[in-house]
Amino acid sequence: MNEVDAYIAALPADRQEAMTQLRQVINKNLPPGFKEVIGYKMPSWVVPHSSYPAGYHCDPKLPLPFVSIASQKNFIALYHMGMYAVPELYQWFTESYPHFSKTKLDMGKSCVRFKKPESIPFELIGQLMQRMTPDQWINVYETAFRR
Numbered sequence: 001m002n003e004v005d006a007y008i009a010a011l012p013a014d015r016q017e018a019m020t021q022l023r024q025v026i027n028k029n030l031p032p033g034f035k036e037v038i039g040y041k042m043p044s045w046v047v048p049h050s051s052y053p054a055g056y057h058c059d060p061k062l063p064l065p066f067v068s069i070a071s072q073k074n075f076i077a078l079y080h081m082g083m084y085a086v087p088e089l090y091q092w093f094t095e096s097y098p099h100f101s102k103t104k105l106d107m108g109k110s111c112v113r114f115k116k117p118e119s120i121p122f123e124l125i126g127q128l129m130q131r132m133t134p135d136q137w138i139n140v141y142e143t144a145f146r147r
Contacts (some may be wrong), residue, residue, distance in 0.1 A: 003038040015071045018042075018117030022069050022125065029126040033134035040059045043072040048133045057145060059085060066137055067129070073083070075106070075113040078125065084110035085144045095126055100124035 001009065006018050023043060027036065034045040039062070046063035049055055056062040068079040083090040097105045102122035106113040114120045132140075
């Protein structure tokens, strides 16, 4: 059992199913080159040092983070750094959301919160994952965050 499997196995049963499905949708749709890890104590997908040796500017020993999911106390969270950094991607997601979910969008700049696991719009999340390659993310990251 790897670290992500262990994270999901430790969740309450009602969260395990949704987190497993969310993980599967991300893994199925994310372009090649991202790596699944535990980052910040949650399942994460990163650009590994083998592709981006500079790593994360806050701690260069860490790979460049891109997407994370977490089971928080009152919700399941999806963190997508691309939506934080690319206004057009954020706009596309927020405009598309009502077509995939009957619930009101609960979102910060990069965090989407799902209070009910059954309300997670898996199809939309799959489409979101397809919208940025590791090379595109590195370019956005270097333009927006690196100084």
